[in-house]
Amino acid sequence: MFDIKWISANPEAFDAALATRGAEPLAASLIALDDDRRSVVAEMNAAQEKRNGASKLIGQAKAQKDEARAQELMAEVAGLKETLGQLEARERQLTEDLRAALSVIPNLPAQGVPVGEDxxxxxxxxxxxxxxxxxxxxxxxxxxxxxxxxxxxxxxxxxxxxxxxxxxxxxxxxxxxxxxxxxxxxxxxxxxxxxxxxxxxxxxxxxxxxxxxxxxxxxxxxxxxxxxxxxxxxxxxxxxxxxxxxxxxxxxxxxxxxxxxxxxxxxxxxxxxxxxxxxxxxxxxxxxxxxxxxxxxxxxxxxxxxxxxxxxxxxxxxxxxxxxxxxxxxxxxxxxxxxxxxxxxxxxxxxxxxxxxxxxxxxxxxxxxxxxxxxxxxxxxxxxxxxxxxxxxxxxxxxxxxxxxxxxxxxxxxxxxxxxxxxxxxxxxxxxxx
Incomplete structure (x- = not known):
């Protein structure tokens, strides 16, 4: 199993090492998959921050007896909750896809190992x-x-x-x-x-x-x-x-x-x-x-x-x-x-x-x-x-x-x-x- 952070920092070295084992280059596809995952994580964090902010405003609106505004904010929080659920499911799937992709890649040879096909x-x-x-x-x-x-x-x-x-x-x-x-x-x-x-x-x-x-x-x-x-x-x-x-x-x-x-x-x-x-x-x-x-x-x-x-x-x-x-x-x-x-x-x-x-x-x-x-x-x-x-x-x-x-x-x-x-x-x- 590999550290995707290391692959992202060393894509050429990773692919070159894989080539000595007869494997196709994989760095680009793995990095793209991780980029998708991190993008979803960023969306989750933004949605969660927005949800937290809206939740605080609900309390303020109720304190000011502004029921219309409170209802509007509650609807927004409900929508954000649904969005978060979808994003979390997407993040879990991308994480599993990345883990599955990494788990079938052979280990990289150590320095000095002779290169050969068989x-x-x-x-x-x-x-x-x-x-x-x-x-x-x-x-x-x-x-x-x-x-x-x-x-x-x-x-x-x-x-x-x-x-x-x-x-x-x-x-x-x-x-x-x-x-x-x-x-x-x-x-x-x-x-x-x-x-x-x-x-x-x-x-x-x-x-x-x-x-x-x-x-x-x-x-x-x-x-x-x-x-x-x-x-x-x-x-x-x-x-x-x-x-x-x-x-x-x-x-x-x-x-x-x-x-x-x-x-x-x-x-x-x-x-x-x-x-x-x-x-x-x-x-x-x-x-x-x-x-x-x-x-x-x-x-x-x-x-x-x-x-x-x-x-x-x-x-x-x-x-x-x-x-x-x-x-x-x-x-x-x-x-x-x-x-x-x-x-x-x-x-x-x-x-x-x-x-x-x-x-x-x-x-x-x-x-x-x-x-x-x-x-x-x-x-x-x-x-x-x-x-x-x-x-x-x-x-x-x-x-x-x-x-x-x-x-x-x-x-x-x-x-x-x-x-x-x-x-x-x-x-x-x-x-x-x-």
Whole structure:
């Protein structure tokens, strides 16, 4: 969500930034809509002032026993009351029209974000002093690696056929040692972020109101991408990510600067309709309607948000370093970033079975874009209310981490070695299957 005052003061910069995201110029139409609204407000104020003046004159006319003049003024006040009602209705409609127009505009990219139309414009990212050698190496497999679903089905731990009977496509039933491994991965990641990275563990609701989805910018633009269930006279959404409830923990809050940063983490199921992904990743667990994910959310001050973004990226990377999974980090270009992001880093894990990298985490800084939608603020050092900055990141997707572990730690006999970091969560066993 944007401040219309800022757009009015910077129309060319606003349109230029939108252009990098493939959007048409909108400043002129938004300013015109706001001008109409402000014009109506001016008419309301003038009418109210005139009404107040006429009301005072009624008292004077009655005191002077000038009933004719009093009746004339009363008729004028009645007319002004009707006019005010019409103007107030018009102002409410224009305010809602402006809010609706602003709510479907993507966030503006931060300075330095590469400009591009799609994922082909993304660029590799390394922090200062970092190199490829600081990340785990690719596994040196002496045999033709299999994909995760081949390994899982052969082991009897992945059942897509039964899941389809229960729920349809893009679901899976995990069983036995594979189910235990998936649970171990989630517990390991949550423990890491809570015990070592300083996040507060949260168990949030998995069903949220439209207002919460609006606050983190999933609605109204992407209404068709989610699952909803009727609730009373309205509906509730199944969370597509724990980002929604975690970020909304500060909804309509006025925090103190000393409280920030706030850091939350949760391990939750996520539900996505995957609208528009027909034909993509139809085999295996890469693109599911239901999956588990560890989510990290930070709430901070504007001057600390970029540093917090780098910190959050490092927290997500540490998961893959501990698991010994080779990965790369890509900085997303303007055309590939999510709707609410100012800057995004994607972590892509190496999958030997596919012989390619696949996204396993996305870490974004949103600036005050979500905070304006949620009315989430803090008092700065001068006591002035300011909007917080919000950040979110996968720390990481549990299902995709399971895929990465299975494919990177597979053995020629079909067994899967257990990374050392996960063995305490697996009863100290070193291998499953085979």
């Amino acid at each position: 994922e082909t414009g993304n660029v590799p990212y390394f922090r200062t002093g970092e190199s490829a050698e600081t990340r785990p190496a690719k596994p040196n497999l002496a045999f033709a690696p299999k994909e995760h679903y081949e390994l899982g089905e052969a082991m009897g731990g992945m059942d897509f056929e039964t899941a389809a009977k229960l729920s349809g496509s893009r679901f899976v039933v995990l069983k036995g040692q594979i189910a235990r491994l998936e649970r171990a991965i989630g517990q390991f990641m949550l423990d890491l972020h809570v015990n070592e990275h300083g996040y507060t563990e949260v168990v949030p609701p998995y069903l949220v109101r439209d207002e919460a989805m609006y606050g983190t910018s999933q609605l109204p633009k992407f209404d068709g991408d989610f699952f909803f269930t009727p609730h009373g006279e309205g509906r509730l959404a199944l969370i597509p990510t724990a980002e929604v409830p975690l970020t909304n923990l500060v909804r309509e809050a006025l925090l103190t600067q000393d409280e920030l940063p706030l850091r939350f983490a949760a391990l939750t199921p996520c539900f996505r309709s995957e609208a528009g992904s027909a034909g993509r990743d139809t085999r295996g667990m890469l693109r599911q309607h239901q999956f588990n994910k560890v989510e990290m959310v930070s709430i901070t001050t504007p001057d600390q948000s970029d540093a917090e973004h780098e910190r959050m990226l490092a927290c997500a990377e540490e998961v893959l370093k501990r698991l010994g999974i080779h990965y790369r980090v890509m900085q997303l270009c303007t055309g590939d970033m999510g709707f609410g992001a100012r800057r995004t880093y994607d972590i892509e894990a190496w999958l030997p079975g596919q012989n390619t990298y696949r996204e396993i985490s996305s870490v974004s800084v949103c600036g005050d874009f979500q905070a304006r939608r949620m009315d989430a603020r803090y008092r700065d050092a001068n006591g002035k209310p300011q909007y917080v900055h919000t950040l979110n990141g996968s720390g990481v997707a549990v299902g995709r981490a399971l895929i990465a572990v299975m494919e990177n730690y597979q053995n020629e006999d079909g067994s899967i070695s257990i990374p050392a970091a996960l063995q305490p969560y697996m009863g100290a066993i070193e291998k499953i299957g085979g």
